[in-house]
Amino acid sequence: MNVNDTEIASSILEQHDYEIVNDIDDANIVFLMTCAIRENAENKVWAKLYDLDKAKRMGQLRKYGLLGCMAERLKAKIVEQLPSIDVVAGPDSYRHLPKLLAINSLHGQSAINVLLSLDETYADIIPRNQSKHSAFVSITRGCNNMCSYCIVPFTRGRERSRSIDSILKEVENKIDSGVKEIILLGQNVNSYRDYSVHNLSNDEDKNQTLNELQSPLADGFQTLYRSKPGGAGFDQLLRQVAGLDPNVRIRFTSPHPKDFNDSVLRVIADHPNIAKGLHLPVQSGSNFVLERMRRGYTRDAYLQLVKRIRHYIPNCGLSSDFICGFCDETDDDHRQTVDIIQNVGYYIAYIFAYSMRDKTYAYHHLNDNVPQSIKIQRLIELNQVYRQLSTEMNRQLIGQRQLILVEGVSKKSPQQLYGRNEANQKVIIPKLSNVNYMIGDFLDVEIIDFTPVTLMARPIRRTSITEFYTSKQ
Numbered sequence: 001m002n003v004n005d006t007e008i009a010s011s012i013l014e015q016h017d018y019e020i021v022n023d024i025d026d027a028n029i030v031f032l033m034t035c036a037i038r039e040n041a042e043n044k045v046w047a048k049l050y051d052l053d054k055a056k057r058m059g060q061l062r063k064y065g066l067l068g069c070m071a072e073r074l075k076a077k078i079v080e081q082l083p084s085i086d087v088v089a090g091p092d093s094y095r096h097l098p099k100l101l102a103i104n105s106l107h108g109q110s111a112i113n114v115l116l117s118l119d120e121t122y123a124d125i126i127p128r129n130q131s132k133h134s135a136f137v138s139i140t141r142g143c144n145n146m147c148s149y150c151i152v153p154f155t156r157g158r159e160r161s162r163s164i165d166s167i168l169k170e171v172e173n174k175i176d177s178g179v180k181e182i183i184l185l186g187q188n189v190n191s192y193r194d195y196s197v198h199n200l201s202n203d204e205d206k207n208q209t210l211n212e213l214q215s216p217l218a219d220g221f222q223t224l225y226r227s228k229p230g231g232a233g234f235d236q237l238l239r240q241v242a243g244l245d246p247n248v249r250i251r252f253t254s255p256h257p258k259d260f261n262d263s264v265l266r267v268i269a270d271h272p273n274i275a276k277g278l279h280l281p282v283q284s285g286s287n288f289v290l291e292r293m294r295r296g297y298t299r300d301a302y303l304q305l306v307k308r309i310r311h312y313i314p315n316c317g318l319s320s321d322f323i324c325g326f327c328d329e330t331d332d333d334h335r336q337t338v339d340i341i342q343n344v345g346y347y348i349a350y351i352f353a354y355s356m357r358d359k360t361y362a363y364h365h366l367n368d369n370v371p372q373s374i375k376i377q378r379l380i381e382l383n384q385v386y387r388q389l390s391t392e393m394n395r396q397l398i399g400q401r402q403l404i405l406v407e408g409v410s411k412k413s414p415q416q417l418y419g420r421n422e423a424n425q426k427v428i429i430p431k432l433s434n435v436n437y438m439i440g441d442f443l444d445v446e447i448i449d450f451t452p453v454t455l456m457a458r459p460i461r462r463t464s465i466t467e468f469y470t471s472k473q
């Protein structure tokens, strides 16, 4: 989301004749785009802000500002601690940046706007795309789920969706400019719903909308809030986006398991260009903890969903998020999380020790009572279990042909490039081989080696999504 927000803010500034520069020494103002989800990330931003403040005081930098969630969350505290900051703008205030800069220039004081909006989606802003091959398209903003540990609903506001028409227009525009991959974005991306759509174009869509009205959530899942009926859901958006060009890969992030109803799963299964890698954040394997996290599902409902995903999309790779040491989590709760990792088998796992955030339900009603040392022990164990399993799963990929999109030069060696497969795993390939290819190409590769988190491959040929799947039939 931060990358996409940066692209939106940059586009707004460019529309007002500001120039985006690549070198900090050439900049008249430096903005930090921030996320407030984890304490660790926030501490890093504070350190960076103090550096910028020092640079300004020493005459090495003219101005600096703070954008995004952290601006929203800390508002007054930022200006109190850093009175020389020039601009502070929350995630719904990027349109006001030119005005804030003008106010700051006129009065020489910090200019702030952190108001949250009920309807801002930046639907009419074409983000300034930084990658030629992959483009983020924001489809929803905010979140209504109110998981008890999460600050997002407070920093990003209520959930709202852009219209299907405006999204299709932006995706078409990106495809025309040559991108090979579209990543649909939202804090809860698959709870997308366009309420402006009443008359759907064909009978299939009409029937699906009726089904969705009766059962918009995956079986066994609940929400704390009542969703408004009507409109067109994520399944319909996904089908239309995937239908624009069968040779452009579609991904989406970040989803909530509750919104993977059968209709969404069928659309993913039916389109070869929708990547067969789903992020299915479980957070914990214990019913007791899941209830305290207010996630809206039980362990069993989650495992049933995994079964349905494997039924519709047998080759689907799964990834997940885990929080260890949440309020009152016992050793037995932790064992159940270990067990769910072993039971499901994830190619990618993001594992964090719990850090309490103010404003959240947990902050007001629960005790952050698992000692830090136990949190770290559990984090290490979850990582070990995940890596053991992912190593075994990766071993089984040896010899398999996979489709990757080549994304860039490997950080470890300029002699290697990397791409991503359908499951979003990083795949390393040699820069020079018998096959002619470059960054931005789809490649048919054979997996030849692995680590717990990365695959190594031998390029077979340049290809396209349709060609790859036709030749596999």
Ligand code: SF4
Pocket (backbone or CB within 6 Å): 143, 144, 145, 146, 147, 150, 151, 152, 153, 187, 188, 256
């Ligand atoms: S779904 Fe839960 S964890 Fe995800 S952004 Fe919304 S409140 Fe936060």
